[in-house]
Amino acid sequence: MELLLVILIGLLYASGIYMMLRRSMVKLIIGLILLGNGANMLIFLLGRIVKGKPPIIDSASKMLTEVYADPVPQALILTAIVISFGLQSFAIILVKRAYKITKTDDLDELNTTDEVYE
Amino acid sequence: MNNPYIVLPVIFQLFSAILLMFFWFRVNTQRLISIICSLISVGIAGWLLREVLQHGILTMQAGEWQAPFGITFVADAFSATMVLLTAISGMAVTVFSTGAIRNARLKFGYFPILNFLLMGLNGAFLTGDIFNLYVWFEIIIIASFVLITIGGEKAQIEGAIKYVTMNLLASAIFLTAIAILYGMAGSLNMADLSGQVAQIENRGLVNVVAILFLVGFGIKSAIFPLYFWLPASYHTPPPAISAIFGGLLTKVGVYALLRIFTLIFIPDEFLGTLLVIIAALTILSGGLGAILQVNLRKIFSYLIVCHIGFMIAGLGIYTELAIVGVIFYLIHDIIVKTNLFLVSGLIFKLKGTLNIMKLGGLYKKYPVFSLLMAIPLFSLVGIPPLSGFWGKLFLIQSGYAEGQIILIGFILLGSFLTLWVAGKIWTEVFWKDAVDLPKKMNVKYYRELKPFKQRAMVIPIVLLAGVSLYIGFGAEHIILLSKQIAAELMEPTAYIEAVLGSKSITP
Numbered sequence: 001m002e003l004l005l006v007i008l009i010g011l012l013y014a015s016g017i018y019m020m021l022r023r024s025m026v027k028l029i030i031g032l033i034l035l036g037n038g039a040n041m042l043i044f045l046l047g048r049i050v051k052g053k054p055p056i057i058d059s060a061s062k063m064l065t066e067v068y069a070d071p072v073p074q075a076l077i078l079t080a081i082v083i084s085f086g087l088q089s090f091a092i093i094l095v096k097r098a099y100k101i102t103k104t105d106d107l108d109e110l111n112t113t114d115e116v117y118e
Numbered sequence: 119m120n121n122p123y124i125v126l127p128v129i130f131q132l133f134s135a136i137l138l139m140f141f142w143f144r145v146n147t148q149r150l151i152s153i154i155c156s157l158i159s160v161g162i163a164g165w166l167l168r169e170v171l172q173h174g175i176l177t178m179q180a181g182e183w184q185a186p187f188g189i190t191f192v193a194d195a196f197s198a199t200m201v202l203l204t205a206i207s208g209m210a211v212t213v214f215s216t217g218a219i220r221n222a223r224l225k226f227g228y229f230p231i232l233n234f235l236l237m238g239l240n241g242a243f244l245t246g247d248i249f250n251l252y253v254w255f256e257i258i259i260i261a262s263f264v265l266i267t268i269g270g271e272k273a274q275i276e277g278a279i280k281y282v283t284m285n286l287l288a289s290a291i292f293l294t295a296i297a298i299l300y301g302m303a304g305s306l307n308m309a310d311l312s313g314q315v316a317q318i319e320n321r322g323l324v325n326v327v328a329i330l331f332l333v334g335f336g337i338k339s340a341i342f343p344l345y346f347w348l349p350a351s352y353h354t355p356p357p358a359i360s361a362i363f364g365g366l367l368t369k370v371g372v373y374a375l376l377r378i379f380t381l382i383f384i385p386d387e388f389l390g391t392l393l394v395i396i397a398a399l400t401i402l403s404g405g406l407g408a409i410l411q412v413n414l415r416k417i418f419s420y421l422i423v424c425h426i427g428f429m430i431a432g433l434g435i436y437t438e439l440a441i442v443g444v445i446f447y448l449i450h451d452i453i454v455k456t457n458l459f460l461v462s463g464l465i466f467k468l469k470g471t472l473n474i475m476k477l478g479g480l481y482k483k484y485p486v487f488s489l490l491m492a493i494p495l496f497s498l499v500g501i502p503p504l505s506g507f508w509g510k511l512f513l514i515q516s517g518y519a520e521g522q523i524i525l526i527g528f529i530l531l532g533s534f535l536t537l538w539v540a541g542k543i544w545t546e547v548f549w550k551d552a553v554d555l556p557k558k559m560n561v562k563y564y565r566e567l568k569p570f571k572q573r574a575m576v577i578p579i580v581l582l583a584g585v586s587l588y589i590g591f592g593a594e595h596i597i598l599l600s601k602q603i604a605a606e607l608m609e610p611t612a613y614i615e616a617v618l619g620s621k622s623i624t625p
Contacts, residue, residue, distance in 0.1 A: 020287070025279070032286050039293040046301035073300065076249055080293060083256045087289075090263055091282055097267075098275045110276040113350045 012038030047073030131237035163205035186307035190246035210578035217574030235261035277351035292334035309617035339371025353415035357463025365456030393434030400427030405535030440516035447509030479552025505589035
């Protein structure tokens with residue numbers, strides 16, 4: 001299971017960066033989304049993938065001795081997902097506006113900022 | 119000790135942002151409330167700094183959950199100083215905005231978003247938890263996204279695409295670094311991590327994580343190979359917004375780098391050399407870029423990059439004296455860069471252009487304004503005794519003591535390039551004979567503005583120039599403060615003890 005997830009995370013990062021390097025703005029957004037999901041999966045993986053081991057301490061013992069599923073990374077992912085949702089929806093609207101104004105999807109055409117702008 | 123009042127700067131900005139939202143379309147009420155709130159926040163920040171200097175490091179454990187389990191807020195001298203600087207430039211920009219930002223932009227919620235941005239900055243400076251730092255960074259960038267696109271001009275949208283992409287990429291890398299760090303050390307509290315990371319045996323992985331943090335914060339603070347988004351976007355929004363970006367947003371990245379690399383990852387020889395090389399190239403590329411540009415705000419954008427190099431250089435040298443230099447330079451740079459972008463806004467309102475080839479004759483026509491604008495311009499160069507001089511002096515001293523002769527060469531070259539650029543701006547914009555400019559219909563010139571708006575644009579520049587002069591002429595106070603901050607950063611025992619309690623320190 002860990003190995004599968006590791007491969008998945010690697011694929012998500014690689015395809016995310018590949019998509020970001022394309023010239024199309026839509027692919028840029030897709031790349032960012034994939035990259036964000038890769039990061040979220042990575043946090044999930046680091047919270048240990050174990051089945052049926054909640055982090056509850058037995059009344060007899062004082063601390064957890066066995067391997068348990070760490071709840072902190074899951075809280076972190078929830079936060080990260082919410083944040084990336086907000087940011088990605090902003091980015092999508094931004095790209096839509098940019099397409100309306102510049103009439104192109106090509107990142108290489110975005111040269112207005114390099115001109116002598118008053 | 120739990121001192122819940124140290125989050126007051128954060129809470130207060132949140133409160134003022136919410137209050138402003140109730141007056142969405144009443145722009146004059148918003149103007150009044152923002153000015154009052156920004157003045158109060160300067161008061162709060164000054165009081166916090168005084169408390170910290172008197173009582174040492176103050177901490178707050180959220181919900182009484184003891185560190186390292188809860189979220190910690192820490193106010194040490196460094197954080198409190200940064201909060202004060204944020205409040206001062208926030209106040210200047212708020213006052214300037216009341217005169218310079220058009221009503222159409224104000225009706226899209228400019229002031230509430232500005233207050234949210236300041237809230238995020240204060241949070242980032244005060245937090246003692248690395249994931250919480252990530253959350254504050256996200257608040258900062260989402261507020262800055264709105265500010266950079268507000269108004270929706272073509273150049274703004276295009277600049278925003280570059281800005282948004284690079285910031286989202288930086289966040290993803292930062293998040294990856296946090297994930298691996300948590301997997302290695304099992305903690306998110308920065309004081310706790312300081313001890314945990316030192317015990318990890320797999321040093322290779324620790325270095326990889328350190329590099330990930332360097333790349334993530336490096337994009338935000340615009341260091342050498344990662345700075346290209348900055349000159350492509352900072353000159354597109356209105357000058358007041360550029361001022362808060364140029365003054366504070368890159369400096370949050372520098373703050374985070376200083377925090378991480380003094381507390382969690384102590385630079386080894388490899389990382390130190392890497393930082394020195396990055397610093398040298400940042401200084402060079404920023405300085406050369408500034409020479410080539412003709413748009414005033416683009417010149418200032420490249421100068422931001424150039425001067426970030428000085429701070430990274432101090433971090434690369436990594437002695438206490440070097441950190442003193444970095445802190446002094448950081449304090450000076452925030453005030454001066456904010457002021458320069460405000461000055462560019464005033465010049466635009468006077469002449470209707472920012473192309474230095476078309477500008478000219480300002481000194482003949484507005485001698486008092488010109489002398490006022492000369493203060494930030496020449497403070498930036500660091501002509502003694504103006505404020506830029508002292509920071510560089512410490513950097514060069516510490517570099518000499520460590521035998522970093524080549525780095526000193528780059529620092530001097532960077533200062534020289536800055537002098538060249540400042541001299542060029544002075545001759546082209548102020549001394550050269552005025553060029554005839556066609557009157558633009560869509561620009562509201564300074565003379566046509568109402569008197570209160572004219573004052574709102576001049577007063578913050580005078581105030582910030584006064585602060586720069588104080589940093590230059592009252593340097594002994596700032597040096598004392600920088601020395602205390604540097605001592606606390608280089609010897610983080612007091613910080614760790616304040617967060618975790620004295621019992622947790624194991625020799």
